[in-house]
Amino acid sequence: MAITDHILDLLVTYGFQVLGALAILGLGLVLARWVGNALQRVLQQQDMEPPVRMLLVRLARGLVLLFVLLTALEKLGVQIGPFLAGIGVVGLGVGIAMQGVLSDMIAGLTIIFTKPYRVGEYIELIGVEGQVAAISIFSTTLAHADRSRVVIPNRKVIGEVLHNFGDVRQLKLTVGVAYGADVNKALTVVRGLVLANPRVLKEPVPLVGIAVLADSAITVSIQPWVKVADYLPAQAELYRTIVEEFRAQRIDIPFPQQEVRLLGPS
Structure with missing residues (x-):
């Protein structure tokens, strides 16, 4: 009991x-x-x-x-x-x-909620640039055109200057035209080739004009906008078509030259 x-x-x-x-x-x-x-x-x-x-x-x-x-x-x-x-x-x-890990985590949460960049955008940060492939709680992964990847700890991102190109980039191409050539014709040809390229965006409007009067040539600046994935292919295609069309239209692309004069005794 x-x-x-x-x-x-x-x-x-x-x-x-x-x-x-x-x-x-x-x-x-x-x-x-x-x-x-x-x-x-x-x-x-x-x-x-x-x-x-x-x-x-x-x-x-x-x-x-x-x-x-x-x-x-x-x-x-x-x-x-x-x-x-x-x-x-x-x-x-x-x-x-785990101070470094916690710093990465806090920075990762800050990036996730403030969204200074998103997956697919092209950014430049702490001397490294590339397309954002992934954003995790601890790191940000950038992809390069050569298929390499750069992993940046998130604590390195916070407090640094960030250049976000977005999902489009502006090509900055130049081509030289001989001083004796028809400049207006050359500009018309370049504008037509740029607008005809399917990778070039219609908006913003591509910029084509004379940039510099160099020693051996008139430098034409070509600045269209393309998708990040089309950056290198568009650059290669435009240079190729410009060279081919200039040859067909007999527009000279000069190379650097120096004129040497030998003066005899007077």
Whole structure:
């Protein structure tokens, strides 16, 4: 009987606390799932990459579950003060050891929400340029035309001067025309070739005009806009068609020359 009475006393003393803690845990699981789903719906409207979105959703669920667990432990009579102090000490040590990683994470969140650049845009940053291939919570990956990739830690991005070209770039081509050639004819030919190229955008309007009166030639500047992916192909195509059409139209492209005069004795 003594044992039975003791068990009954324990059930009366702690039973309601255990039931309360279990109820808190159950409600906490439901709340964590609801918070995660709500946050996921919000983040889906932010044009965010799926891995980053899932990381933020899991982080939010984890914080809710941690709060619920601490509440349940307190309901059981566990002193959570020392537990929180221990978590703080461990967190401080981990933070110091992973300072660079945490800096990358904070910078990554800043990039994701402020959107200084997006995937597919062409940027120049800290002496490196390329098309943005991926933005993760820790780094930004740039793709080059030679199929190489540059991975930049996100902490290097924040606070630096960023040149964002967007999803279009302006070609800056030049071609020399002989001083004896018909300049107006040359400009007309170049404008026609630029507008006929399917890679060249109609808006903004391509710029074609005389840039410099050089020593051996009249330099014509050609500045059309193209998609980032068409930058190098458009440049090669325009140079090829200009050379071919100039030859067909008998427009000379001069090369640097020097005239040397030998003066005899007077």
